[in-house]
Each structure stands twice: as C-alpha cells, then as structure tokens.
Amino acid sequence: MRRTTVKLIILCVLLGYVLCPFRLLAQSPFEVKARTDTDRIRIGEQLKLELTADLDLNSMPGASLKVVFPNLPDSFAHWEVVDRTGLDTLGQTNGEKHFKQTLTLTSFDSGHWEIPPLKFEVYSTRTDGSYDSMFTQPIGIDVGTVTVDTTKAFKPIKSVRTVDWAWLDYWPYMAAGAGLVIVLFALWWFLLRKRKKKEPAPEPVSLEPVYDRTIRLLKELDTEKVWQQGNVKEYYSRLTDILRTYFEEQFGIAALEQTTAELLQNIKPVTILNQQRDKLRSLLSLADLAKFAKLQPSPEEHVDSMHKAMEIVEWTKPAARPAEGQGLPAPANGSGNHTKQ
Amino acid sequence: MENTSQDIRQLNEKIHQASAFVDLLNIELGKVIVGQRYMVERLLIGLLAQGHVLLEGVPGLAKTLSIKSLSSAINAKFSRIQFTPDLLPADVVGTMIYNQQKNEFVVRRGPIFANFILADEINRAPAKVQSALLEAMQEKQVTIGDTTFKLEEPFLVLATQNPIEQEGTYTLPEAQVDRFMLKVVIGYPTKEEERHIIRQNLNPDGMTAINPVINPADIVEARKLVRQVYMDEKIERYILDIVFATRHPEDYKLQKLKPLISYGGSPRASISLAWAAKSYAFMKRRGYVIPEDVRSICFDVMRHRVGLTYEAEAENVTSENILSEILNAVEVP
Structure with a gap:
C-alpha cells in the first residue's frame, strides 16, 4: 500500500512537470481563436470563419504591440475565400485589447475538410522587433453533397422563364433616347436658325411705277448738281445706270450687264426704243468717254445729255404705261440707283 | 502719275496715228488669207501685248499661212517646229557641236531664234520639250x-493643238497652258470664204506675195504705246469682277x-486680260479701254484658265458656257 502511494506521488509530480508548459501557456498575455458558424455545409455553401485575437496589456505594462492576422490565400486546402472583412479593433476593456476578422469560406469538394491552424504574430514595436507567434486550433468541417433521390424519374429541363415587362427596367434607355431626340431637335433648330440668318432679307418691293421712278431719279440727279461740283464721272455713271435700269425693268433687256454696243444692238427688237437709237448712241458714247477716257464734256453737253435721257424715257412712256399695267416685275429697290464709282 | 483728260486726248491722237499700221497689215494679210480675220486679229493682240497664242483648230485652217504671212508683212524671221514624240529640247533651242577643224565646240542655234515661231501640234512632244519651249x-x-x-524682239510663239486626235499626245499641264496669253479656237471658213480659197489656190499665177509693211522695230515701239493706253479704275474693277467670278461664282x-x-483664273489671267484689252483698244485706234475691249477678248484670255469639274464635263458644259454666264451676270461699268 505504501509503495502504491509513493508511486502515485511520483506520478503526480511527473504529471505536474509534464503539464507545466500548458499552465504557463494558459497564462500567456496573447490569446487567439478561430471559430466557424457551423461545422457542416453543403457543397458550395458558405460559412463564416471568425478570427479573434485578445491581448492582455496588464501583463506587459508599457508595451506597444502589433498583431498580424494570418494572411490566407484565396484558395487553400479544399477551401475558397469568398470574402474577407477588414481587421476590426473591438476596443480596450480592463487592460485587454480585442481584434477580429471574419472570412467567408466555401468549398466545392465534398468530404471532411479541416481548416488548418492559422498563424498569428505579435510584434513589440518598442523593443528590438522580436515577435511571438500563436496558432489557432484546427476546425473540421463536413462538406456534404446534395442528396439525389435516384428512385425518382428525371425531371424535364425547365423552359426559359419570362420576366414581366416593367417600365422601371427600361428607364435608363428611355431617358437616353429622349435626351438624344432633344439634342437632335436642338441641333436641327440651331442649323435652321443659322440658315435663316444667312438668307438675305427679301428686298422691299416698291410700288412706284418704273417710269415714274426713272423720271424722279433723273430729276433728283439734275437737282443735285453733280457735274457742277466737278463730279463728271459720277454724273454720267448715274445717268447711264438710271437709263439701263429703266430698260432692264421696263423692256426686259439685261442692259446693266451689256456694253454700249451690245445694248444698241439689243434694243433693235423694241421698236419704240429703237426709234431713239441715235439719241441713245450719242448719249452712251459721250458717257463712255466721260467714264473711261476722262473726257470733260462742256456744260451744254451735260445739260443735253440729261435732256436726251428725259426725252428717251418720255418717248417710251406709252409703252411703259401698258407694260406696268400688265404687271411687269417691280423694281428691285426703291431708289433704283446703281451708281458705280 | 495720274492721267489728265488732256493727256488722254493727246495719247488718243498719238495712238490713232501710230496704230494706222494695223489697217495696213490687215489689208496686206487679206491678200492671202481669206476669212480668219478673227485669228489674225488675235495674233496681232498677242504680238502687241507681248503674249503668246495657243491655237486650237483642225488641220488646214491656214494657221501656218497666217503666221508666215504675218512675219512676212512685218519683215520678221519665221520658224516652224513640228512637234513629234521623238523631238528633243536641243532640237528646239539648239546645241553645242564639235568643230573638228577648229577643235572646239561651237553653238548651233535652234529654230527658236526667230521672231515668229510656229510650234505645230505642241501636244505631240513630250513634257521636257514643251517645257523647254515654254521656258x-x-x-x-x-x-x-x-x-x-x-x-530677238518681237518674239511671238504660236502653238497649235489638234482637238480631234488625242491618242499619243502629251496634254499641256494647266500651269503651262496658263503661260499662253490667248487660246484661240478657230472654226471652218464660211462657204463663200472657202470658194475664194479654192480660187486663190488654183490661180495660175500662184499665191500673191506678201510685202513688208512695217518693221519689227515698229512693233516694239507700238508695244510701248500699248502700255500707255489708259485703263480707268472702273475697267480694272470690271476685269477683276470677271476673274473673281470664275473663282467665287457664288459671290x-x-x-x-x-x-x-x-x-x-489666276492673277496671270487678270494681267493678261488687262494687257489684251489695251492691245485691242490700240488696234481699234483708241487711247483708252472701254468695256467692249474687255468683253471682246475675254473668251480668248479666259477659256483655258477656267478648270472644269467632272460634273461639268459629264453635262457637256464648256468653259465658254461658264464665261458666257459670268459675262451676263457681271455688271458692266
């Protein structure tokens, strides 16, 4: 009996020595844990793995520690990391500091798989940079397949499911379409406005008969005393232009674009005008000399030119009146003055 | 210096006297050239305006006879160069040849050393010969x-082009055509004129000889007077309007x-139009230019200076059609 008691004491002492490290570990200021929300999932199903680390700062007053959580790859030993949260510092209570990170894992292999021990590291930033490391306990997880009832017949493939049409599903496209229509309309309107601006405004239509206007313009030229002021060239330019405009508007002869010789040739079909041909030739020839050869006609010739112009217009008056009555085109502008200097 | 009315009157009288030779020339040329007054008139315009003339017309229209007769009437040297595909620039301008007796190279002058050159069928020679002549x-x-x-002055080149044969020809580029002051298109004589031509050619006494009526020096003097012909600012503007209408018709x-x-038309077109108008006025024995002068020579000065688009060619629109439209639209001063 005594021998048995001694053996028990020796055994207890030995056990004490053997268990001593665990005792010391239990008293470590750094504690890590890995915990899952389930120990069984179906294939492809996700589980949450919560990693926590607790630091007891009371045991190391004045120490500044840094915890490094395990850096899991995206795929490891039958497991896939679907998501991982950032490291969460839960705060400090009674001299303890808590850290937490949650990972979402899944597995696509059926069987019993183990999440291996995960390594945490703690650095002391105020010391020489030495660190301590700890591992979590491994966690076994059963990954089961979907049970198939083989006694039942195969089910047919399901047809394409139609989704109900809803306005809300298409509103971005509708908004884009409406925007495009608005932009195109604005562009069209802008171009239309620009083109309208470019188009010259229609010239005001004078209601004054061609004959009356020509006589008025000749009288105005006479009363302005242009040649008396030394502007002989201007005088003859205006005089011939008034006459040419009159022929153009009254008799349809493109007189403004014709030379003297052409004009004299082209008035031949207009009998009433042709009867004044000599007078017209004399007037236009003198005007050409004044305009292009700096000829200075005598004052009598200036007066005579005006009289001739008046006489030609007066002579053609009988032809002019009926023509106006027949609605010949009205003059392009009120003045009819095409002076070219 | 501004011309006064007195200056222009004096100039007019001077030109009236100096241009009398034009009538003499016309009479003398009329002895052998039946019809073709238009062509002869254009040749004189080119001669007086120091420009060259490109003639377009079918063979047998007295092109060679006209220029030969003109050179005889002016007592000037005449050369005719028949342009062929194997012609070389040296055949036109001349070359250096080796003289064995003297043991040295001597210059042999080409046919271009004359007062009047007839470059017959200029579009038959390759570009290098054309450019030698044009240079x-x-x-x-x-x-x-x-x-x-x-x-030697006067120097006038009359180049001809045959419009009906285009195969194997080297069309003159636009830039080189622009160097010709006038492009004259000549047509067939009238029936009456052609009857005279037959009689004249079958005359047992042969063709009438042309007598010199003036000297080349007179032409050089006349050119100086042509330069003095008064052109009013209104006429200048008219010329510019015509040329600008070919560039910007929408205006x-x-x-x-x-x-x-x-x-x-290029600026050279404006210059040529002004020069030719002055020459025309001189030939009409006037010391000033009137719009008729510009219109009379406008087609000959401008027809080769207005480029046609494919659209115009497809619609058979010619440069003459375009110029007619322009002349009918631009107001005469």
Missing part, C-alpha cells in the same frame, strides 16, 4: 552650254456654276 517663251532667253542668248449670284468650276 523660252517666259524668259525670252535660252541657255546653250554656258552661254545665255537673248531672244456674283452664280451659285449654279460653283460645282462646275474646279479652279478659276
């Missing part, structure tokens, strides 16, 4: 070896011409 036309000088020779209410014109 001489422009510079009025040629270089053979190391020596540059001035060409002259001729929008319909815009797609038909690929390029309009």
Whole structure:
C-alpha cells in the first residue's frame, strides 16, 4: 500500500512537470481563436470563419504591440475565400485589447475538410522587433453533397422563364433616347436658325411705277448738281445706270450687264426704243468717254445729255404705261440707283 | 502719275496715228488669207501685248499661212517646229557641236531664234520639250552650254493643238497652258470664204506675195504705246469682277456654276486680260479701254484658265458656257 502511494506521488509530480508548459501557456498575455458558424455545409455553401485575437496589456505594462492576422490565400486546402472583412479593433476593456476578422469560406469538394491552424504574430514595436507567434486550433468541417433521390424519374429541363415587362427596367434607355431626340431637335433648330440668318432679307418691293421712278431719279440727279461740283464721272455713271435700269425693268433687256454696243444692238427688237437709237448712241458714247477716257464734256453737253435721257424715257412712256399695267416685275429697290464709282 | 483728260486726248491722237499700221497689215494679210480675220486679229493682240497664242483648230485652217504671212508683212524671221514624240529640247533651242577643224565646240542655234515661231501640234512632244519651249517663251532667253542668248524682239510663239486626235499626245499641264496669253479656237471658213480659197489656190499665177509693211522695230515701239493706253479704275474693277467670278461664282449670284468650276483664273489671267484689252483698244485706234475691249477678248484670255469639274464635263458644259454666264451676270461699268 505504501509503495502504491509513493508511486502515485511520483506520478503526480511527473504529471505536474509534464503539464507545466500548458499552465504557463494558459497564462500567456496573447490569446487567439478561430471559430466557424457551423461545422457542416453543403457543397458550395458558405460559412463564416471568425478570427479573434485578445491581448492582455496588464501583463506587459508599457508595451506597444502589433498583431498580424494570418494572411490566407484565396484558395487553400479544399477551401475558397469568398470574402474577407477588414481587421476590426473591438476596443480596450480592463487592460485587454480585442481584434477580429471574419472570412467567408466555401468549398466545392465534398468530404471532411479541416481548416488548418492559422498563424498569428505579435510584434513589440518598442523593443528590438522580436515577435511571438500563436496558432489557432484546427476546425473540421463536413462538406456534404446534395442528396439525389435516384428512385425518382428525371425531371424535364425547365423552359426559359419570362420576366414581366416593367417600365422601371427600361428607364435608363428611355431617358437616353429622349435626351438624344432633344439634342437632335436642338441641333436641327440651331442649323435652321443659322440658315435663316444667312438668307438675305427679301428686298422691299416698291410700288412706284418704273417710269415714274426713272423720271424722279433723273430729276433728283439734275437737282443735285453733280457735274457742277466737278463730279463728271459720277454724273454720267448715274445717268447711264438710271437709263439701263429703266430698260432692264421696263423692256426686259439685261442692259446693266451689256456694253454700249451690245445694248444698241439689243434694243433693235423694241421698236419704240429703237426709234431713239441715235439719241441713245450719242448719249452712251459721250458717257463712255466721260467714264473711261476722262473726257470733260462742256456744260451744254451735260445739260443735253440729261435732256436726251428725259426725252428717251418720255418717248417710251406709252409703252411703259401698258407694260406696268400688265404687271411687269417691280423694281428691285426703291431708289433704283446703281451708281458705280 | 495720274492721267489728265488732256493727256488722254493727246495719247488718243498719238495712238490713232501710230496704230494706222494695223489697217495696213490687215489689208496686206487679206491678200492671202481669206476669212480668219478673227485669228489674225488675235495674233496681232498677242504680238502687241507681248503674249503668246495657243491655237486650237483642225488641220488646214491656214494657221501656218497666217503666221508666215504675218512675219512676212512685218519683215520678221519665221520658224516652224513640228512637234513629234521623238523631238528633243536641243532640237528646239539648239546645241553645242564639235568643230573638228577648229577643235572646239561651237553653238548651233535652234529654230527658236526667230521672231515668229510656229510650234505645230505642241501636244505631240513630250513634257521636257514643251517645257523647254515654254521656258523660252517666259524668259525670252535660252541657255546653250554656258552661254545665255537673248531672244530677238518681237518674239511671238504660236502653238497649235489638234482637238480631234488625242491618242499619243502629251496634254499641256494647266500651269503651262496658263503661260499662253490667248487660246484661240478657230472654226471652218464660211462657204463663200472657202470658194475664194479654192480660187486663190488654183490661180495660175500662184499665191500673191506678201510685202513688208512695217518693221519689227515698229512693233516694239507700238508695244510701248500699248502700255500707255489708259485703263480707268472702273475697267480694272470690271476685269477683276470677271476673274473673281470664275473663282467665287457664288459671290456674283452664280451659285449654279460653283460645282462646275474646279479652279478659276489666276492673277496671270487678270494681267493678261488687262494687257489684251489695251492691245485691242490700240488696234481699234483708241487711247483708252472701254468695256467692249474687255468683253471682246475675254473668251480668248479666259477659256483655258477656267478648270472644269467632272460634273461639268459629264453635262457637256464648256468653259465658254461658264464665261458666257459670268459675262451676263457681271455688271458692266
């Protein structure tokens, strides 16, 4: 009996020595844990793995520690990391500091798989940079397949499911379409406005008969005393232009674009005008000399030119009146003055 | 210096006297050339305005006879060069040949050393020969070896083109055609004129000889007077309006011409038009230019300077059609 008691004491002492490290570990200021929300999932199903680390700062007053959580790859030993949260510092209570990170894992292999021990590291930033490391306990997880009832017949493939049409599903496209229509309309309107601006405004239509206007313009030229002021060239330019405009508007002869010789040739079909041909030739020839050869006609010739112009217009008056009555085109502008200097 | 009315009157009288030779020339040329007054008149315009003339017409229209007769009437030297595909520039301007007796190279002058040159069928020779001639036309000088020779004044080139045969020809580029002051298109004589031509050619006494009526020096003097012919500012503006209407027809209410014109007249067109108008006025024995002068020579000065688009060619629109439209739209001063 005594021998048995001694053996028990020796055994207890030995056990004490053997268990001593665990005792010391239990008293470590750094504690890590890995915990899952389930120990069984179906294939492809996700589980949450919560990693926590607790630091007891009371045991190391004045120490500044840094915890490094395990850096899991995206795929490891039958497991896939679907998501991982950032490291969460839960705060400090009674001299303890808590850290937490949650990972979402899944597995696509059926069987019993183990999440291996995960390594945490703690650095002391105020010391020489030495660190301590700890591992979590491994966690076994059963990954089961979907049970198939083989006694039942195969089910047919399901047809394409139609989704109900809803306005809300298409509103971005509708908004884009409406925007495009608005932009195109604005562009069209802008171009239309620009083109309208470019188009010259229609010239005001004078209601004054061609004959009356020509006589008025000749009288105005006479009363302005242009040649008396030394502007002989201007005088003859205006005089011939008034006459040419009159022929153009009254008799349809493109007189403004014709030379003297052409004009004299082209008035031949207009009998009433042709009867004044000599007078017209004399007037236009003198005007050409004044305009292009700096000829200075005598004052009598200036007066005579005006009289001739008046006489030609007066002579053609009988032809002019009926023509106006027949609605010949009205003059392009009120003045009819095409002076070219 | 501004011309006064007195200056112009004096100039007019001077030109009236000095231009009397034009009538003499016309009479003398009329002895052998039946009809073709238009062509002869244009040749004289080119001669007086120091320009060259490109003649377009079918063979047998007295082109050679006209210029030969003109040179005889002016007592000037005449050369005819038949342009062929194997012609070389040296055949036109001349070359250096080795003289064995003297043991040295001597210059042999080409046919270009004359007062009147007839470059017959200019589009048959390759570009290098054409450019040799055109360079001489422009510079009025040629270089053979190391020596540059001035060409004698008056110097007039009359080049001809046959419009009906285009195969195997080298069309003159636009830039080179522009160097010709006038492009004259000549047509067939009238029936009556052709009857005279037959009689004249079958005359047992042979063709009438042309007598010289003036000297080349008179032409040089006449050119100086042509330069003095008064051109009013209004006429200058009229010329510019015509040339600018070929470039920007839309500015002259001729929008319909815009797609038909690929390029309009160059500044050389304006210069040529002014020069030719002055020459025409001189020939009409006037010391000043009137719009008729401009219109009379406008087609000949401008027809080769207005480029047509494919659209115009497809619609058979000619440069003459375009110029007619322009002249009918631009107001005469």
